[in-house]
Amino acid sequence: MSNPGTLDGVLAPVLTPFTNTLMPHLPLFVGLARHLMGQGLGLAPFGTTSEGNSLGVAEKVELLDALVGAGLDMGRVMPGTGCCALSDSVALTSHAVKRGCGGVLMLPPFYYKNPSEDGLFAAFAEVIERVGDDRLRLYLYHFPQQSQIPITHGLIERLLAAYPATVVGIKDSSGDLANMETMCRAYPGFKVFSGTERFILPVMRAGGAGCISANANIHGPAMLDLWRRWQEPEAERLQADLGVFRAIMEGMPLIAALKALTARRTGEYGWRRVRPPLVALAPEAEIQLVERLGQAGIVL
């Protein structure tokens, strides 16, 4: 079991529910957060899966405050706070620290392509300096396929040298296992989270911290089981089972599919809503997804 207030293990990038006017739906959000935390998961709201960049700063503040209001263990919460605008990243990160979040997960500014390493270093450094709070624990968010802005080892090394007590880890959503293993070995104490449950076992063997995967919204307990038992003989089988599950999900538009399954679990139709540019899962695709999961014997 993960300890209260520590950020390791399996974190769920909490889905964001919307009302029928596409505004954030606070009660459904708190309900999911409570459900996931009750399963032993940490929370990583406002990431890619959460449609975090489709939310404004004030909306993210309101959603985060709703978690505080619900009495959840904020030490186990790692909100996404990296925006394109320096001022937005500072405001959100500062708010997260004040609300006791155990860490923040920070995308680099992602509008300008091919930024220099100097520019990216400055982007993170300016946020850290402006927040100016030694409680800040920053996890870098490496997702080059989506952000188009890789977090290179050169950048990590400069940040670790400048802010060793603040820059404490990374979520690697590149799907490149070799990169995760290299970071685990090259940067002792730096907490490497795999962005996919496919690599929980090898990343734990390399000394990683855990996993932050979209699918934890619906299948977190199986991931947590592997994370707890990675040194046991069953680990290979548990990892293989997660691979079967993930392969089914990868055939689908992921966020819409996760929302459809959450709608089924909770009986709340509204969970199916997404903000554009995403589109909700088509009913026929939803039926197909449920059939495939059933055929694979996966019970969510």
Add this chain to the structure above:
Amino acid sequence: MSNPGTLDGVLAPVLTPFTNTLMPHLPLFVGLARHLMGQGLGLAPFGTTSEGNSLGVAEKVELLDALVGAGLDMGRVMPGTGCCALSDSVALTSHAVKRGCGGVLMLPPFYYKNPSEDGLFAAFAEVIERVGDDRLRLYLYHFPQQSQIPITHGLIERLLAAYPATVVGIKDSSGDLANMETMCRAYPGFKVFSGTERFILPVMRAGGAGCISANANIHGPAMLDLWRRWQEPEAERLQADLGVFRAIMEGMPLIAALKALTARRTGEYGWRRVRPPLVALAPEAEIQLVERLGQAGIVL
């Protein structure tokens, strides 16, 4: 000469100056806006050149209000209002309409890659419906190299069919002249702006509206001269001269270079500042740029 309150001709994507704490510098911003409008240019603040995505919504509102406060002709202002978050795009677009802006220039939401046409249509449609103001004039912003999200002809046709009085034009920063010419011919009345001064002449010949180019911050009068005289014999020469100028600028990190030249023109050192992930122009590059412009006989 462009007429007051109409959006055609040459628009400058106004650079955004920062204070020594990297906050928007209102007096310098208003000073540049007044200077550019005094040259006969329209204004397109908060685009790529303006570091628009490096500014928060409240900062853009404050900057726009400063233009209103300065008594500028807002009918000749086309602010960028397209953000990743639906709520941000609605807030900014609504504010721009209320402040009398002649139009808005709207990027698609650019975090999620490979969105469906349905999703992109919904992204624009939701903003239009929520703003709900028949004064809104929306120009699409096609800049696939930067946003990674192209505005396809299929999408344009759906938007024109649904919102013919609102979706009135496009800025094409793709550098693909054939695309601009095709749109000019395919969509009568749809105002096509070239995103580069290299194509003012062919785009005007195809029936386009004008040009919105970064370089108008420092060299707008030459562009406007060509735009006014495109049917005269000198037009080919004027276009060729602009090509020489642009080739020199393209060897530089463009936004930082434009800011350095603006700092030189105004004597205001602070113009050199950029927000990360951009970096200021190195002093040696600035000297090289000034030399090259001098050798080409270009007086700014």
